[in-house]
Amino acid sequence: MKGHASAPIGVFDSGVGGLSVLQNVRAELPHEDLLYYADQANCPYGERSPAEIERYTLAAVRWLKARGCKLVVIACNTACAFSLSAVRRTLEQEGDDPSCIVGLVPALKPAVLQTVSGVVGVFATPVTLQGSLLQEVIEKHAVPAGVQVHKVFHPRLVPLVEAGAANSPEARAVLREVLTPLAQAGADSLVLGCTHYPFLEASIHAEFGETFALYDSGAGVARRVRSLLEASDLLNPGVAPGTLRLFTTGQASGVQAVVQQLLGTAVEVESLSARSPLSAVPGAEVHS
DSSP: OOSOTTSOEEEEESSSTTHHHHHHHHHHOTTSOEEEEEOTTSOOGGGSOHHHHHHHHHHHHHHHHHTTOSEEEEOOHHHHHHHHHHHHHHHHHTTOOGGGEEOOOOSHHHHHHHOSSSEEEEEOOHHHHHSHHHHHHIIIIIHHHTOEEEEEOOTTHHHHHHTTOTTSHHHHHHHHHHHHHHHHTTOOEEEEOSTTGGGGHHHHHHHHTTSSEEEOSHHHHHHHHHHHHHHTTOSOOOOSOOOEEEEESSOHHHHHHHHHHHHSSOOOEEEOOTTSGGGGSTTOOOOO
16 A cells, blocks of 8 residues: 555545544544545435446545545445445556555444344445445355344435434434334344444434444444554554544535534534536546
8 A cells, every 4th residue: 555654544425424434533543634525515325326426436535545645434335335346446447556445344244243133233325235245244144144134224314414413303203213113123233334323323322222232334444444554554653633624515614513513523624616626636526
């Protein structure tokens, strides 16, 4: 993997959901500088075609790489389900190292290992639920263990998190609707297969108590990032806390308060537009 140890790590998601992964990366690697790219002009990706998802993901990765990122985390399960292999292949064709791209896989393996009831739910977007990445994990881990996997989805939840309403009465009502049948089916484990969903944990516990053990990919991704940087001698040698810059293809003013709520601290959000440096990156135009 190429780059400079002092270069930033890039994190990309369709919206603010990837901040759940970013928090894990910051906790694991507190001295690393981070750039976060939220493609809110095109969010939610769960409603996009595979071709659109691939185009938007490649644009974001190229933009982050153009700003010097030594490694990029695609912190979006939907983007990974349809774009991860294609993005790595494209970077390799362009002479870049595909190992600098870290993707997500729903955390089904630990849920399968820990379930007592033998029934596990995967809570994600339709694109992730239908994708080959999840199916491969099911066949590799759940099927041999005889564990039943129930797939669940609701279209309102990502927009609610994007609007800063993860702990609202409306969010809890939606969670009751979608997760009650899962509880009735005997599930004792719930895989949060969308990076927006860890921000719903308080609402899930408020409605269902300890019915479900919750699993997400954030901590595992952060450990993977550390491992890759260590192997390439690219860990930032500095001792000062790393910096954080956030960019959105949407309206920065609209997301500022949501970011502060989710991260628990004030961070300036910078808005990208057609006239931003993004437009100078080939193939990285923002489509609204």
